[in-house]
Amino acid sequence: MRPVKIEVQAVSKVFGRDPKGALAKVRGGMDKQRLKDETEHVLGLHDISLTIREGETFVIMGLSGSGKSTLIRHFNRLIEPTGGRILFDGEDILTFDAARLQAFRRRKVAMVFQRFALLPHKTVVENVAYGLTLDGVPKAEALRRAGEQIALVGLSGFEKSYPAQLSGGMQQRVGLARALATDAEVLLMDEAFSALDPLIRHDMQLQLKDLQARLGKTIVFITHDLDEALLLGDHIAILKDGTLRQVGTGSEILARPADDYVARFVRDVNRARILLCGAFADAGLIVAPDAPVVEAGATLEAAFAAFAGGAQAVAVRNGDGRIKGALTAQRVMEALARE
Amino acid sequence: MTSGFPELWDTRSFGRALDSAFNSVVANWGETLEMVFMPVLRGITGLERGLQFLPWWVVVALFCAATWAAGRKVLPVVLVAALLVLLGLLGVWNEAMATVALMLAATILSVVIGVPLGIVMSRSDRMRGGMLPVLDIMQTMPIFVYLIPFVMLFGPGKIPALLATIVFAIPPVIRLTDLGIRQVDPEIVEASRSFGASPRQQLWTVQVPLAMPTIMAGINQTTMMALSMVVIASMIGAGGLGYQVLQGIQRLEVSRGLIAGLGIVLLAIIFDRIAQSYGRRVQANLHREGN
Ligand SMILES: Nc1ncnc2c1ncn2[C@@H]1O[C@H](COP(=O)(O)OP(=O)(O)OP(=O)(O)O)[C@@H](O)[C@H]1O
Ligand SMILES: [Mg+2]
Numbered sequence: 001m002r003p004v005k006i007e008v009q010a011v012s013k014v015f016g017r018d019p020k021g022a023l024a025k026v027r028g029g030m031d032k033q034r035l036k037d038e039t040e041h042v043l044g045l046h047d048i049s050l051t052i053r054e055g056e057t058f059v060i061m062g063l064s065g066s067g068k069s070t071l072i073r074h075f076n077r078l079i080e081p082t083g084g085r086i087l088f089d090g091e092d093i094l095t096f097d098a099a100r101l102q103a104f105r106r107r108k109v110a111m112v113f114q115r116f117a118l119l120p121h122k123t124v125v126e127n128v129a130y131g132l133t134l135d136g137v138p139k140a141e142a143l144r145r146a147g148e149q150i151a152l153v154g155l156s157g158f159e160k161s162y163p164a165q166l167s168g169g170m171q172q173r174v175g176l177a178r179a180l181a182t183d184a185e186v187l188l189m190d191e192a193f194s195a196l197d198p199l200i201r202h203d204m205q206l207q208l209k210d211l212q213a214r215l216g217k218t219i220v221f222i223t224h225d226l227d228e229a230l231l232l233g234d235h236i237a238i239l240k241d242g243t244l245r246q247v248g249t250g251s252e253i254l255a256r257p258a259d260d261y262v263a264r265f266v267r268d269v270n271r272a273r274i275l276l277c278g279a280f281a282d283a284g285l286i287v288a289p290d291a292p293v294v295e296a297g298a299t300l301e302a303a304f305a306a307f308a309g310g311a312q313a314v315a316v317r318n319g320d321g322r323i324k325g326a327l328t329a330q331r332v333m334e335a336l337a338r339e
Numbered sequence: 340m341t342s343g344f345p346e347l348w349d350t351r352s353f354g355r356a357l358d359s360a361f362n363s364v365v366a367n368w369g370e371t372l373e374m375v376f377m378p379v380l381r382g383i384t385g386l387e388r389g390l391q392f393l394p395w396w397v398v399v400a401l402f403c404a405a406t407w408a409a410g411r412k413v414l415p416v417v418l419v420a421a422l423l424v425l426l427g428l429l430g431v432w433n434e435a436m437a438t439v440a441l442m443l444a445a446t447i448l449s450v451v452i453g454v455p456l457g458i459v460m461s462r463s464d465r466m467r468g469g470m471l472p473v474l475d476i477m478q479t480m481p482i483f484v485y486l487i488p489f490v491m492l493f494g495p496g497k498i499p500a501l502l503a504t505i506v507f508a509i510p511p512v513i514r515l516t517d518l519g520i521r522q523v524d525p526e527i528v529e530a531s532r533s534f535g536a537s538p539r540q541q542l543w544t545v546q547v548p549l550a551m552p553t554i555m556a557g558i559n560q561t562t563m564m565a566l567s568m569v570v571i572a573s574m575i576g577a578g579g580l581g582y583q584v585l586q587g588i589q590r591l592e593v594s595r596g597l598i599a600g601l602g603i604v605l606l607a608i609i610f611d612r613i614a615q616s617y618g619r620r621v622q623a624n625l626h627r628e629g630n
Contacts, residue, residue, distance in 0.1 A: 078532060098537075102535040102537055106534065110533070111533040117524075119527060162624075
C-alpha cells in the first residue's frame with residue numbers, strides 16, 4: 001500500500017470566544033444546534049479522523065456548511081484545530097513554529113481556491129511565480145519556471161495579461177499553475193472547479209486527471225458534485241454537519257452507503273459514468289475481430305458510442321492488452337438499471 | 340453673574356497648572372526642539388527659494404512632468420499647465436510658490452508619518468480602537484487651538500505653521516490607509532498566506548498594493564486639507580497666498596483677498612488633478628480590462 005501522506009487524528013474545530021470550553025460541552029453530548037443556540041459557538045468539525053495516502057486524489061464531499069473548507073484549511077494550518085493532531089509525512093504540523101510553517105507552505109502544500117484568489121495587480125506570469133518569489137527564488141528563474149507551468153496548463157501567450165482580462169476557466173488554470181509552480185507534494189483544491197461552466201469544468205477535470213497521472217501529486221479535492229467526486233476521487237469522504245459519515249472508494253460508497261444521508265447523496269448519480277466496463281464484461285462471449293474495443297478501466301459510458309454506431313458487442317481489453325470479454329447493449333442496460 | 344453649573348472642582352488652578360507645565364516644557368525643550376526642526380525649516384525654505392528662483396516655465400514643466408508621471412494622460416497635463424499660467428497671470432506667482440513649498444512639505448511629512456500609522460492601525464483592532472478617538476479629536480478640535488502651543492514652542496514662523504498643518508491634515512491619510520488595508524479581499528490575503536507569505540510579505544505584496552487606490556484617496560484629501568490650512572497658517576507667519584488673504588482682510592482690500600483666494604483655488608484644482616489621475620491609473624491597473 002502507498003505510504004500515508006496526511007493523517008488527521010480526532011480533529012475538532014469550534015468557532016467562538018471559548019472554543020476549548022465549548023468543545024468540552026460537545027464532548028459531553030451537546031449537539032451542534034444547541035451549542036449554537038445556547039453558547040453562540042459554531043461547531044465546525046467534530047472528531048474527524050482520516051488517512052490520505054501519497055499520490056491519491058482524496059475527495060471531500062458534503063453539503064454547504066458541512067465543514068469542507070474548514071477541514072481542508074487545517075491541512076496547511078490556515079485554520080488551527082481546537083483539538084486533535086494533523087500529521088504530514090508523520091510529523092505533527094501543529095508543532096511547527098512560524099518560520100517552519102512558512103517553509104512548509106512554500107514547499108510542501110499549495111492551494112487552489114474556489115474564487116481563484118489571484119493577485120489582480122500582478123500579471124499571469126507573476127501570479128504563477130508568486131510562491132517561488134516568496135521563497136526567495138531569483139526572479140529570472142522564478143519567471144522561467146512559471147512560464148513552464150503556464151505552458152503546462154495551456155495558457156502560453158497570456159503571460160503578460162492581467163487576471164481580469166481572462167475568462168473564469170483561464171483564471172482557474174492560472175490558479176492551478178500557481179499551485180503547481182512550487183512543486184508542492186500536496187495540492188489542496190477547495191471547490192476549485194465549482195465556479196466554472198459545465199463544459200470548461202469537464203475540461204479542467206480531465207486536465208487534472210491527466211496532470212495527476214503524469215506528476216503523481218497527492219490531491220485533496222473538495223466538491224459537492226458527486227459526479228466530479230466519482231470521476232476524480234480514489235477515495236471519497238462524506239461530511240455532514242462537521243462529522244465524517246463515510247470514507248471509501250466511489251464504488252464502495254455507491255454499493256454500500258453507510259447511512260440514509262449518504263444514500264440520499266448518491267441516489268441521483270449518473271451510474272454510466274461510475275461503473276467500469278471491466279466489472280460487467282462477459283468472459284464467455286466471443287466477439288468478431290473487428291468489433292470496437294474499450295478498456296476495462298473505462299466507464300460504461302465509453303461503450304455507448306460503439307453501440308450507437310450499430311455494434312452488436314464491444315470487446316473489453318484488460319490493462320495488459322488482452323481481451324477480457326465482451327459487453328452487449330443488453331448487459332450495459334442491466335448494469336445501469338440494477339438497484 | 341451665577342454660573343449655570345456648580346463649580347465642583349477648581350478649573351482655574353487646573354488651567355494654571357497646565358499652563359505652567361507647558362511653560363516649563365517650552366523653557367526646557369524649546370531650544371532643543373528648534374534645533375531638531377532646523378533641517379526641516381531649511382528644507383522648506385530651500386524648496387520655496389528654488390521654486391521662486393527657477394524660471395516660471397521650468398516650474399510649469401516640472402508640474403507637467405509630475406502630472407504625466409502620475410496619470411500617463413495628456414489632458415490633465417494640458418490642464419495643469421493652463422492653470423499654472425493663469426496663476427502667473429494673476430500676479431501671485433511668488434506667493435503661490437511659497438504656499439506650494441509649505442503644502443508639499445506638510446503633505447510629504449503627513450504621508451511619511453501617516454501611512455505607517457495607518458498600517459499599524461490596520462493590524463490590530465485594539466490599536467484602531469485607541470487611535471480612532473484621537474483622530475476624531477484632531478479633526479474636530481478648532482485648528483486655532485493647536486496654533487497656541489506650537490507658536491509658544493517655536494515662535495511665529497514656518498515650523499509651527501507646518502506642524503499645525505500636519506496635525507490638521509494627517510487624519511485622512513491614516514484613516515484611509517487603515518480602511519484600504521482592511522478592505523482588501525480576505526481571500527486574496529488567505530491565498531498569499533497559503534503560499535507561505537510572512538506577515539511582512541503579505542503586507543507589501545498584497546495588502547498595500549491592493550489598498551493603494553484608497554490610500555491615494557487619503558493622500559488627496561490630506562493635500563486638500565493642507566491647502567485649506569494655508570490661510571490660517573499664515574496668521575502665524577507661514578507667508579504665501581494665505582498672507583495675502585489675511586492682508587486683504589486687514590486692509591479691507593477686496594481685490595487682494597479675492598485674487599489670492601482664487602490662487603488657492605487654482606492650486607487646489609492642480610493638486611487634485613495630479614492626485615486623481617494617479618489614483619485612477621492605480622485603480623485601472625487593479626481591474627484591467629482589455630488593453
Ligand atoms: N470563521 C468562522 N467563524 C464562525 N463560523 C465559521 C467560520 N468559518 C466557518 N464557520 C462555520 O463552520 C461551518 C462549516 O463551514 P465551511 O465553510 O467549512 O463549510 P463548507 O462545507 O465549506 O460549505 P460551502 O460548500 O458552502 O463552502 C459552517 O456552519 C460555518 O458557518
Ligand atoms: Mg467551502
